[in-house]
Amino acid sequence: MEMTRKIDLVTKEGTTVSVEQTLIMKSLTIRDVLVNLGLEEDTKLEPIPIPNCSAEHLRMIIKWLERHRTDADVDDEERARNRFNLDIPEDDRKMFQAMHIDDVAKLLITANYLDIPTFFDQLIKFIANLINDNNSTPEAIGKVLNMGKRVAN
DSSP: OOOOOEEEEEOTTSOEEEEEHHHHTTSHHHHHHHHHTTOOTTOOOOOEEOTTOOHHHHHHHHHHHHHTTTOOOOOHHHHHHTTTOOOOOHHHHHHHHTSOHHHHHHHHHHHHHHTOHHHHHHHHHHHHHHHHHTTTOHHHHHHHTTOGGGSOO
């Protein structure tokens, strides 16, 4: 049985989170770091710091990556073609709906930092659907996005 190589990532709290290399390679940021380090199968890697990521949100992303392990990579052309298609998989919608909107926002920032295009796109589509589902009034959007009284009339 082949062992799966683990990559250790160190979050902003100093927590080390191990993730399968095949999963974290969906992050173009981490992929670039590993390629620039001249990654070889037998190379001993030091933990990679990701100072803009919390352990909680990194674990959420890993959970998503595990569920989408077999998804094909999407190139920029395909992303552009599907940019205005707001359909997202039901399991993603349920995962995002179970989160507080502040966590969704932090995941969006983390997905952007780690450069995980498909995850980022799914989060954007989820937020767009939230806005569409609330009739796009400033008050409704403010409530959904947990903005309180910050929405200008």
